Amino acid sequence: MKINIPETDKKRIVIVGGGFAGLKLALKVARNKEYQVVLLDKNNYHQFQPLFYQVAMAGLEPSSIVFPLRKAFRKNQDVYIRVTEVKAVDTANKQLETSLGICNYDYLVLAIGADTNFFGNQKMAELAIPMKSVSEALFLRNRILSDFEKALSTTDYDERQGLMDIVVVGGGPTGVEVSGALAEMKRYVFPKDYPELNTDEIDIYLVQGAGQLLVGMSEQSSKKSLEFLTQLGVKVRLNTLVTDFDGEYVRMNDGETIRARKLIWAAGITGNKLKGMPDASLTHGNRIKVNRFNQVEGIEDVYAIGDIAYMEEDNYPKGHPQVAQVAMQQAQALAKNFQLRHQGKELIPFSYHDLGSMATIGRNRAVVDLPRFKFQGAFAWLVWMFVHLFQILGVKNKVFVFLNWVWNYLTYDQSLRLIIRPRVPRNGDVEVES
Ligand SMILES: Cc1cc2nc3c(=O)[nH]c(=O)nc-3n(C[C@H](O)[C@H](O)[C@H](O)COP(=O)(O)OP(=O)(O)OC[C@H]3O[C@@H](n4cnc5c(N)ncnc54)[C@H](O)[C@@H]3O)c2cc1C
Known part of the structure; x- marks a missing residue:
């Protein structure tokens, strides 16, 4: 069965993934009206991943950080959105196998992003909590809140510790941000919500394999982030690896064992795989090798952009960092090249302009590395908030997030901490609590 999309005289660009890269590309190409655009995503919304941790900490409602794909294209007639999972690609016949049927393309752009990398550890994949989608962030929120409810009726000290203590694995931006947010909840929120519990007993651990935090950032930022986390009471373990987790105890390679039911895994990502993509096109981290025009090497009319793409440049001999700026800049460059191709002009190779990282x-604690200077503290925190607010899609979302942050700043409180459980099917395969 063929997916129901009208065939027209225009060449069809099929974009798989409505994340930072795919959505930006679709918006740009649609504006020029030279191609028919088909955008396929398994969700009907775009997710703003940098703020997942605030959803997980009940600081923001999920609706503030997602944006419906259809709303983004209300004014575009020649854009066809289909909510479907792409299962395989047949590059010889230029078609995709999707859960809705077969979709043919003239040009295919893979913007399928990445997923959590458990480095082949099946036990960890089953028991640890990742944060790579808004549903995973909500799952974490439910687990934290449900475990605190359980802790209220647990008289055994060790068991209560297991319910309240949290281990975060991975000292990159996500791990650092989650640990900081948890430490602030321990300080400002939990004592008000759970006065019957001794919240001083809560321990937040951050376990990092390397000898420093925020490895991709400046030494200044890495040192300062450690200082900030220590001030907030986070127990940071550097040069340490988690070797085992059975859902109750976390074991580390230095011999330490922590009783904690929640292990948040923020230790790495791996490219989403698509059946039919030849092994030769994949490189480390399951990324797809592309040339400077984002064309997949050796496959005609197939492109990859964003986290899934691996492109080498003189300044980036090991590929670009997997961040939103790269995804958006590649989308912009590819949209321009599609336009140039339509006009029969020469294509422009992509170059990444690093705008900085943060x-x-x-509260009042952030680190910012700009290409020319670096700063940390309260001003960095304001810059972080401004940049993220600017990037969130939708005026309503910007207003809601801004109001939440102001409210949070003034009251030391966050949005409502509700435990909203998905319906559990009778076969019980959705875990909401155990
Ligand atoms: C918790 C967290 C915090 C982060 N914080 C920052 C930050 O502060 N700053 C920063 O620059 N970057 C940050 N990042 C990284 C940033 O979010 C990514 O670099 C960016 O999302 C990459 O964009 P993308 O379009 O390549 O992929 P994504 O945004 O991941 O989009 C991929 C899309 O493809 C869809 N998809 C995947 N497979 C299929 C399929 N088979 N069929 C249909 N649809 C499919 C997905 O549903 C998704 O919509 C963070 C990431 C995480 C997880």
Whole structure:
């Protein structure tokens, strides 16, 4: 069965993935009206991943950080959105196998992003909590809140510790931001919500394999983030690896064992795989090798952009960092090249312009590395908030997030901490609590 999309005289660009890269590309190409655009995503919304941790910490409602794909294209007639999972690609016949049927393309752009990398550890994949989608962030929120409810009726000290303590694995921006946010909840929120519990007993651990935090950032930022987290009471373990987790105890390679039911895994990502993509096109981290025009090497009319794409440049001999700026800049460059191709002009190779990187650790505590200078503290925190607010899609979302942050700043409180459980099917395969 063929997917129901009208065939026209225009060449069809099929974009798989409505994340930072795919959505930007679709918006740009649609504006020029030279091609028919088909955007396929398994969700009907775009997710703003940098703020997942605030959803997980009940600081923001999920609706503030997602944006419906259809709303983004209300004014575009020649854009066809289909909510479907792409299962395989047949590059010889230029078609995709999707859950809705077969979709043919003239040009295919893979913007399928990445997923959590558990490095082949099946046990970890089953028991640890990742944060790579808004549903995973909500799952974490439910687990934190449900475990605190359980802790209220647990008289055994060790068991209560297991319910309240949290281990975060991975000292990159996500791990640092989550640990900081948890430490602030321990300080400002939990004592008000759970006065019957001794919240001083809560321990937040951050376990990092390397000898420093925020490895991709400046030494200054990495040192300052450690200082900020330590001030907030986070127990940071550098040069340490988690070797085992059975859902109750976390074991580390230095011999330490922590009783904690929640292990948040923020230790790495791996490219989403698509059946039919030849192994030769994949490189480390399951990324797809592309040339400077984002064309997949050796496959005609197939492109990859964003986290899934691996492109080498003189300044980036090991590929670009997997961040939103790269995804958006590649989308913009590819849209321009589609236009140039339509006009029969020469294509322009992509060059990444690093605008800087940043991470927030908590109220008045952030680190910012700009190409020319670096700064940390309260001003960095304001810059972090401004940049993220600017990037969120939708005026309503910007207003809601801004109001939430102001409210949070003034009251030391966050949005409502509701435990909203998805319906559990009778076969019980959705875990909401155990
Ligand atoms: C918790 C977290 C925090 C982050 N913080 C920052 C930050 O502060 N700053 C920063 O620059 N970057 C940050 N990042 C990284 C940033 O979010 C990514 O670099 C960016 O999302 C990459 O964009 P993308 O379009 O390549 O992929 P994504 O945004 O991941 O989009 C991929 C899309 O493809 C869809 N998809 C995947 N497979 C299929 C399929 N088979 N069929 C249909 N649809 C499919 C997905 O549903 C998704 O919509 C963060 C990431 C995470 C997880």
